[in-house]
């Protein structure tokens with residue numbers, strides 16, 4: 571299986587949408603789509619929650635009539651792209667308007683983390699995309715060069731400095747973070763933070779620093795957090811992670827020496843054999859990372875390779891694991 575297939579298997583990662591980056595700066599075309607029959611609005615509240623349909627498995631996509639009826643304005647929307655013959659926009663309405671819409675049109679505002687596993691794959695990906703774009707817009711209101719106000723352009727995908735002597739352009743940013751399952755002999759390395767629920771262990775993770783390759787970040791983070799020297803690593807898959815603005819880059823790595831020297835970030839890190847994972851999950855003493863995350867997919871991959879066991883068959887009782895529909 572290639573990384574393309576592995577990435578698509580991650581939550582938020584199978585969004586097939588034509589983003590139309592070539593022409594989304596064309597205001598006339600965007601406005602035609604905004605007021606066309608095929609328009610659909612993903613409604614986002616200021617806290618990043620989206621309007622979810624009463625079935626709980628899909629976004630409550632609003633139509634043009636709703637947009638007009640509830641006083642939507644062109645300034646409040648950004649173009650996401652075209653998919654399934656629909657033109658999707660994210661609509662960041664005032665919270666009071668959001669409450670009115672939910673009351674009249676039906677649905678509930680839910681957080682992406684809470685609803686990510688329940689949504690259909692396309693809807694989960696679209697919600698993640700909209701949330702990331704909206705977060706950037708919310709936090710990018712003044713020029714980082716001259717501190718003048720910014721004006722959104724290109725259907726919400728570019729912010730231009732309003733100071734004519736500056737004119738800097740700013741673009742949505744995504745912070746890369748790596749996440750890794752390290753193996754040594756017949757065991758894999760997982761760690762836990764003190765704030766997590768008792769028994770939950772996950773892959774080690776951290777942000778990429780300036781001037782650093784992904785592989786160097788894997789080596790540095792594993793050493794900082796667990797004192798283990800990674801001697802080899804390979805890319806596994808990626809996942810948009812808009813909490814608030816990251817992309818997770820999953821790796822599988824190898825160490826020759828299992829000696830652990832715990833750093834300040836983790837409460838514990840330890841090596842787990844496949845049997846220890848199987849037994850720990852069966853007894854309830856061990857909990858896996860959320861299946862929402864690539865961390866779960868990395869452990870799943872390792873366990874499958876190491877013992878031919880499917881992690882999904884071991885985590886059926888985990889309350890964080892819910893059936894995922896496509």
Ligand SMILES: [Zn+2]
Pocket residue numbers: 713714715716717718731732733736737738
């Ligand atoms: Zn400026």
